[in-house]
Amino acid sequence: MGADQIRDAALMYFASHGYEGTSLREIAEEAGIKKPSIYAHYKGKEDLFIQVVRYAFEQEQRNLLELFRKQGEAPLQERMKALLIWLNEEYSSNPAAKFMLRVAYFPPASLQGEIMDIVYPFLDRLERGITRLIQREIAEGKLGQLDPQQAAIALMTLLDGVIVELLYAGSKPYFRRLEAAWPIFWKGLEAAGNE
Amino acid sequence: MGADQIRDAALMYFASHGYEGTSLREIAEEAGIKKPSIYAHYKGKEDLFIQVVRYAFEQEQRNLLELFRKQGEAPLQERMKALLIWLNEEYSSNPAAKFMLRVAYFPPASLQGEIMDIVYPFLDRLERGITRLIQREIAEGKLGQLDPQQAAIALMTLLDGVIVELLYAGSKPYFRRLEAAWPIFWKGLEAAGNE
DNA sequence: GTCTATAGGAAGATAGAC
């Protein structure tokens, strides 16, 4: 089906040039078709963009779920480290990740509402998932008596801080941040639990 | 001089709609002039954009320097808290801040090189400044024997993590993150110094 | 579903009067 190739080409261009910075001509060229053929699969540029947004967030949610499922009952610190290493591979190789960040932070003005309806629930699910991980860790006595939601929010903050660097500067600076920030953050979590 | 009004109008639009999403017509309207009058002050859209980038980063550097200078010899934790509160006011009211983030993370493809020549030195100076603050804190015995550069990188990570939320979700979620992440992070810094 | 051809409009940029 040609619709998938159009979607993938669109994802690539939208990720690196943004919505307004991408033309349907470029997408068509990348997909190996002529521009008007896009309209046989999508109503127009806005429709194509929204569908790409939906696709990217669904894919990423699936990937995250699979990653967590694979880890089984490993302790929180191991799981987080695996997540952070996975993020590097995912965000370095996969244009969908860069696209998601761009869309979340700087959505095209005309589509902001529709996009937020996709982005917010995704982030809520992620935060709730991390909160549950921490709750379990506390229940098993591996982490002191700290507020699981506070800890989850703090973890999300760390995540964003390193992801932003991954996106901006690449893998090497990302790991530089990770190796500096992670030990300090983890010590803080343990200290907060021993109060 | 009309050049300043054009620059301010451009800053506003570039910040919220991006480079490709902003037209010279919109900027001219906002500045109260006609589109061709822009060319009496700037060579074209690219020139205008680069000059706005330079202006925004110079302003922000000035503001940051003044903030740090005003704080005199206050301890690190107080200074960081003041910085974080200042960030909220700055980023909520000042389009320059949003513009800077957008430009740094998603520069227009055609101007990426020129923009990075402005962004990288700015971030380097910021990291070096924070490193010096921490070194002084250690020298005065207020912080244990931790690696000042590592601590500075970790602090920058926290900064990005909360700024990203400020930009994305606004003041309230920003403080929610700050209140969750800051105590954990600070305990981690203290714990890292007591090893 | 794919194409060629083209409509219709907005973009960046310039010419030239005042």
Place this chain on the structure above:
DNA sequence: GTCTATCTTCCTATAGAC
């Protein structure tokens, strides 16, 4: 320096043949 008028180019989108 500011304007009106205009050029050229590119855009999204549609019509209609195959």
